[in-house]
Amino acid sequence: MKRHYAEIVKEAGLRIPALLEKQCQDPESAHHGGLLTPERGYSEPGHSSGAIDSLLSVYLCPEAALEGDRGLLDSAELYADHLLNAQHEDGTIDLRETNFHDATMIGFCTQTLAFTLKLVQAHIDARPELATIESKIETFLRRGGEGMLTGGFHTPNHRWVLASALTLLWQQFDDERFRREAELYLAEGIDCTDQGEYTERSTGIYNVVNNRSLLIMAEILQRPELMDPVQRNLRMVLHYLEPDGSLFTAASRRQDRGRTSYPISYYPNFLGMAHQTRDPLFAGVADLILEQARAGRRSGDGLGAMLTQYLLSASLREVDLPMIAPEPTYTLYNPASGIVRQRHQQMSITLLEGATTFMYIAIGEVRLNLKIATTFYGDRGRFTPQELGGGVEDEWRLFEHKRWGFKRPFAEPPGTSDWDQMPHETRAEVQMRDLDLEVNVRWQPQESAVEVDYRSQGLEGVLYKLELAMSAGGQLQTDQLRLPCDAGQSAVLRGGGEVIYRLGSEAVRITGGSDEHNSTEAMRGSEPADVSAFTLYCTDVTPVEGTLRIERALS
Template sequence: MENISRKSFLNQFLGLSAFAVLSPYISKAQCEKITEEDFYQKTVQANSKEVAKILQVLASDIIDIRRRLGYDLANLSAAFCEPTSPYYQKEELVPFLNKIIRFLLKAQKEDGTLDLGNLASPPDTAFILEPLCVAATILKKNNTASLNEVKSSLKVFILKAGEALRTGGIHTPNHRWVVSAALSQINALFPNPAYVSRIDEWLSEGIYNDSEGHYLERSMIYSEVIDRCLITMSRLLKRPKLLEPVRKNLNLTYFYMEPNGDLVTNDSRRQDQYLPINILNYYHDYRYLAIKDNNAEFSAITRFIEGIKGFEEKISVDLLPFLLDEPFYLKPLPAPQNPSVNFEKFFKTTNLVRIRRNDTTTTLFGGNDFPITIASGRSTNPNFFAFRKGEAILKYMRFSTDFFNTGYFRSHGITHENGKYILHQKIEAPYYQPLPKQFKRADGDYKHSSSTDGRFWNKMDFAHRPQSNIKTLETTITSEEKNGTNELFFQTKGAEGVRVTIELCFKEGGLLSGLKKIEGASNDYLLENGTGEYSYGKDSIKFGEGISKHAKITGLEGEMYSSHFGSLKTEGMRVFLTGITPFEHRFVIG
């Protein structure tokens, strides 16, 4: 890429002369910060700092295969080829470039794969190929003789890996597009109709993207992976229709975003349903579509991401190689227009509700996959409610009963009636009668199967046994939001004398008042009556009325966890309310 003057770049890249105060989504201070700094030079500086760290690390032997090696090679390549970098054409980088690619070649298996995360894995090899192909594209434009070995070695590695991707298999839905995106990058470097044929074979399965913008895995981690893969395939294969699901997913992602950039993951079917995820990794995707579609709201989100804590450490450090690989990202963003910060969205395909009132947000979730089975690819999150007011964060609310050790409440969907959201669960726990004569076996060796309520397994042929003494527990939770305050009404009926527990988990590091500390627990409290308050920084959340009818606050997960000594307990400050069925309780939080 030709050397762009700093003044010219600033004018083109930032495009902010008409960028007035955009409140409350992007503040005036953020705008001023953006206009005062040369973003591209800042990116070069971030790359330089990263290269300095890489050189220190690579002074020692490379021991482990890790995906980061691909980014290390890409960052070194970008530094060597960028005229404004202090490492521009510095020969000291060349031995380290060769060191990385030699290690990868040595680790590469005969079939072209790497043991990276999984054994001999085509999709994991595809992940590392993304930055390696970016590096190869950058180096291809540079004729420095000392780069010949690394370019030749990169070609050998990439082509061998390309065969693994062209013929190899995958595990998860997003892997299809990771492999296809890598093949499109390889094809751009070393054209081969066989690569495109394999991409078409995967694409012929169809890209699932529902009416609201969810991909199959409903994961904020893997949705971003898919978005980036489809963008890569679209631009390199010249297939604009591949951007349609990306637009839908990025529109959805905004409504899942908290005011600080965190993303809601309650409805995920992957590991992030219990992990904190931030919108930072979506930067490339929003930036590309903002420019491509002249999308003012995506432009505002792009600017917002640039101001999130962690942008420099997690995004800027790896940004330069991608800017050199695809100069389209250097085109000016359209004038930003803030998306709404006052909305109520009911995502019916996953039974998730998002309500935002400026810096106050509410999340409701009732979309688990039944029967509940703990496995990757299934939604099992019991966090049915979450609430934020600025820095004060209720991470989740859960409801548990000791009804036959069935554990946490998980709603069978959400309905919306008269401005209220209704979550509901009905559990039946039977006792089993002797098998009818026609199903009895003299050897007693019956089918190993699940009990009809899904709580346990045994060789009892449960499906053919008459049931009796059926016990029922039915819970309804109604939630109504008014200007940032939520009123929840709990009702549990059926079996009597069952202990129920409401569990609230607030972000660690805050202050709680109006509560009773539980002895022997560092961060567990009871709200016996009245109201409590949680404060973090300048913000606070008030909640109540309290209720305390029993002291059981352990083993809330239920039998599917306790039999394997598992736990859903997370970091945080926990508050408990307890009752006995029949149970009715009104609870306000705001």
């Protein structure tokens, strides 16, 4: 948008010093021309594509302070040499941290460099010095196209990366082989549910990758239906925004699971959809993301890398769109993914099916995560809800039935003394016992509170603990004491007690609890305590019936 353009130019310029400083200048080094960072100690070929794009977009931007600086063009050419030298005969490159002869890395590079090439070619008549870099980028893309025609993928999102990259090459080089290959991937169907969830459930990384890829294909192939899953996903993502502006990532199936992540990488997704659909909500979210970046709440990148898109689109540079802000109150229930998300202003709760950390609470920047464990036959005693349902009047139920006991000797010799080869499933079972664990959650948004009823039925005498892992560094306050709460420390909330936990400008009141035993961190079979958190325990013995109330308190 027009109001964002100056900020994008500024962000792009901020990237340049590091790209110049960290480029390996040693001609004797295997990393010559690549981006060499101290934390890695080696260069990733694919990183050169982003460097080339950043350098050239600033070089060609009339509003950039370094516009026309020959040092940027020289550096881009050296990065291109590094990329070409790293390219295998089959057209692929390596992702050295994990994959080799990787066609998908060519796909990611193409998603960037195909647009860089368009920008270069738009200026080459007036800037003949661009001829060398144009030739190098085109050579890399043509070779890479051959690698994608014969290469493959690992993960669901890779399909759309490859398909979109092939589509870009079809547009650039008018080679039907690229379009036919892209259609092979598209024929598999887009793995996005009606509620907008992709297979990998990756709020922090791969949602963005999927959306970017589908938007590229929707435009070039003139298939507007490919924007539908993008719209669904972006609307779903709004229900994953936490009160502090970060994203909920604990449900991800990929490496972003549980990582603190801000939605800066979604900026191109929301901006692109805003200009495609003129939806003021998408424009409003793009604006919100930019405000977050200004405030320093960012993870990864996504703004400076947008300069090429702005330079290629007069509409992005010159048009402002009407905007509305996303609602800070919502409810999302996605039974297919086993997740509930509810938020009201500065408090949110998340419930997860099939996860030992079954409940997440966010109050401002304070995080509170709930687990339950018992001594029911070792690690079988961990509460991992098999069922999540409800929703009537903001009440939810999580439930798990457990059954275990002992095995008898074989009635007949098993034919082997090798324990691992024995048919243990045929052994008779004895002394089988049942334990039902249930949690009922009552969300009370107008009171900024949630009540957690927990109970058990079945086997008696089983040690039980509920653990509440909280953001460390605060202070626990009771009528009698104030206790600093550092990472790795813990306390037990005694029956009927009340404590207030203060962290920064937030205060959380917790009432309820029980104190029937001291088996907390050391409980056999339970998961290790979170050493980065302060943990509050409630301990009991089955049969259990208790309530924990957690509410935002006036600080």
